[in-house]
Amino acid sequence: MYSEKLAKAINEQINKEFYSSYLYLAMAAHFDANALPGFARWMKIQAEEEWEHGMKFYEFLNEVGSEVTLEAIACPPKKFGTPKEIFEQVYEHEQMVTKSIENLYALAKQENDPKTELMLHWFINEQIEEEKNDRDILDQLAMAGNNSFGILFLDKHVLGERKGD
Numbered sequence: 001m002y003s004e005k006l007a008k009a010i011n012e013q014i015n016k017e018f019y020s021s022y023l024y025l026a027m028a029a030h031f032d033a034n035a036l037p038g039f040a041r042w043m044k045i046q047a048e049e050e051w052e053h054g055m056k057f058y059e060f061l062n063e064v065g066s067e068v069t070l071e072a073i074a075c076p077p078k079k080f081g082t083p084k085e086i087f088e089q090v091y092e093h094e095q096m097v098t099k100s101i102e103n104l105y106a107l108a109k110q111e112n113d114p115k116t117e118l119m120l121h122w123f124i125n126e127q128i129e130e131e132k133n134d135r136d137i138l139d140q141l142a143m144a145g146n147n148s149f150g151i152l153f154l155d156k157h158v159l160g161e162r163k164g165d
């Protein structure tokens, strides 16, 4: 019998991953509406990845014989600031998700559940990568500053070049 506490926490994590997907899709829509298609592309790929994260947890619950219960996904913001402000928001959000995964890991240890710990290793690595990507983009946005050419360069040649799966 799979731990009820873990099942509840993983169901909450599924909701957080799907919210992340929705948040990044809202950011993509903002960039699309503001002539930054490269930034929008980056966000759309990120939104897909977050959906896949939610599905990884979904499949895990299914594999261990527990049940997925879906709750409402919160409404993402409708107004956004500058690209720099948006990436600050993304970085803050990812740090919150990292904390949430680390709390799950601590709970898996407390519940003596090595299979859940093992499954979470992938997510712990993924969060290291995501936070690093966000910091790199923030550094590049700082280099561009208020220079429109710098922002357009990042749009076309950096974020717009992100590879999907």
Ligand SMILES: [Fe+2]
Binding pocket: 017, 020, 049, 050, 053, 097
């Ligand atoms: Fe995620």
Ligand SMILES: [Fe+2]
Binding pocket: 020, 050, 094, 097, 130
């Ligand atoms: Fe993420």
